[in-house]
Amino acid sequence: MPPKKQAVVEKIRLGRPSNNLKMGIVGLPNVGKSSLFNVIAKCDLGKSANFPYATIEPEEARVPVPDDRFTWLVQQYKPKSEVPAFLTCIDIAGLTAGASTGAGLGNAFLSNVRSVDGIFQVVRAFDDAEVIHVEGDVNPIRDMEIISTELRLKDIDWIEKALDNSKKNARSAGNVSLEDKKRKEEVAIIEKILKYVQEDNKDIRKGDWNNNEVEVINNLQLLTAKPVIYLVNLSERDYVRKKNKWLPKIKQWIDENNPGDLLIPFSVALEERLLALGSPEAEAAELATLGDNITGALGKITKAGYDGLxxxxxxxxxxxxxxxxxxxxxxxAPEAAGIIHTDFQKKFVCGEVFGIDDIKEHASETGVKAAGKYKQIGREYKVQDGDICYWKHG
Known part of the structure; x- marks a missing residue:
């Protein structure tokens, strides 16, 4: 007999198993967090001001995600209504050194970070004597170290408490049932997680964790398990000329401490000025006066957050x-259909699916069908990015 094929075990992701995920805007006070929130949300919810803790309660906005495929479909179908994909962004108050022990309302603010699924870390790399810096001067490397340290210290605090509870449960357990063994295994996993953050001084998201370990990490809701995108706030002049003395040092720090994390330069001063012009056409005209290939960064930031989650x-x-x-x-397919309505999932029959590239190539659904690209799919089909789907249900 041929050997049985081993079942493929799917890797569990770090983070909440949800389709409704959020990016939190994090950083020290007065680095441009609330100003970024305001321009990315095209509103004035974020309380930007030239003093620390202008923002206390987190603000939330749903931001459209740029997508040329969606734009093409709108042009093709000319619908009465169009609804793009959105990214939910949260403006979180500034963290300071000592936040992990409660300094500067740190406990409340770190709890707000805990409630999001990914982090936009805003880093200040512009000089402006009129915008005070909580540390006295502009030094992005120091600022990134502060945020990194505070997130890790808070994780260590939470992990140590979880370890104490896990050890108590393990001591009260015997060695008979599967549940008893599971409790003892949990202690070993939490000890491994603690060592990684405390002794190895690394962020959880950079570890190679198996599914059992990921389950424990997800239950702990650790801050350093969340994906991070570094947004470097430059002066308009530096952004336009694509030069800033801090950028190479920031890139080096990321490569050494969190390799693979994305860095996006932007200028909140420029984005505020563009927003005030009132229309995409006026923005494009203004950008054209600044030089060749100068674009705003908000679309790139939004898409990076969406992809990062x-x-x-x-x-x-x-x-x-x-x-x-x-x-x-x-x-x-059934779970994807359930996003529209829970009945679609409960009473799922099948789906009819074709790709965005198929309809672009063949110009219409009729053309897609004639080319044999219009397919009927069942319960095991994994929906792909860019699929166009029609669901059938009982």
Whole structure:
């Protein structure tokens, strides 16, 4: 007999198993967090001001995610309604040195960081005597060290408490049941997690964890398990000329401490000025005066946050509506259908699916069908980014 094929065990992701994920805007006070929130949300919810803790309660906004495919579908179907994909962004108050022990309302602010799924870390790299710096001068490397240290220290605090509880549960357990063994295994896992953060001085998201370890990490809701995108706030002049004395040092720090994390330069001063112009056409005209290939960074930032959370989208398209439906990579057809309505998942029959590239190539759904690209799929089909889906249910 041929050997049995081993079942493929899917890797569990770090983070909440949800399609409704959020990015938190994090950093020291007065680095441009609330100003970024205001321009990215095109509103004035974030309380930007030239003093620390202008923001206390977190503000929330849903930001459209740029997508040329969605724009193409709207032009193709000319629907009565169009609904793009959105990224939820949260403006979180500034953290300071000592936040992990409660300094500067640190406990409340770190709890707000805990409630989001990914981090936009805003780093100040512009000089402006009129905008005070909580540490007295501009030094992005020091600022990144402060944030990194405070997040790790808070994680250590939470892990140590979890370890104490886990050890108590393990002591009260015997060695008979599977539950008893599981409790003892949990102690070993938490000790491994603690060593990684405390002794190895590394962020959880950089570790190679198996599924059992990921389950424990996800239950702990650790800050350093969240994906981080570094947003470096430059003066308009430095952004336009693509030069700043701190950028190479910031890149080096990221490569040494959190290799693979994304760095995006932007200028909140420029973005505020563009927003005040009132229209995309006026913005484009103004950018053209600044030089060749100068663009705003907000679209890139939004898309990076969406991608960083492992979010993708499928589309429904017709004359009434073109809509993007956000989900986490790897979702099967019934669960993807359930995003529209829970009955679609409960009473799922099948789906009819074709790719955005198929309709672009063949110009219409009729052309897609004629080319044999229009397929019927069942429960095990994993919906792909850019699929156009129609669901059938009982």
């Amino acid at each position: 492992d979010l993708v989208r499928y589309f429904t398209a017709g004359p009434d509506e073109v809509r993007a439906w956000t989900f986490r990579k790897g979702l099967k």
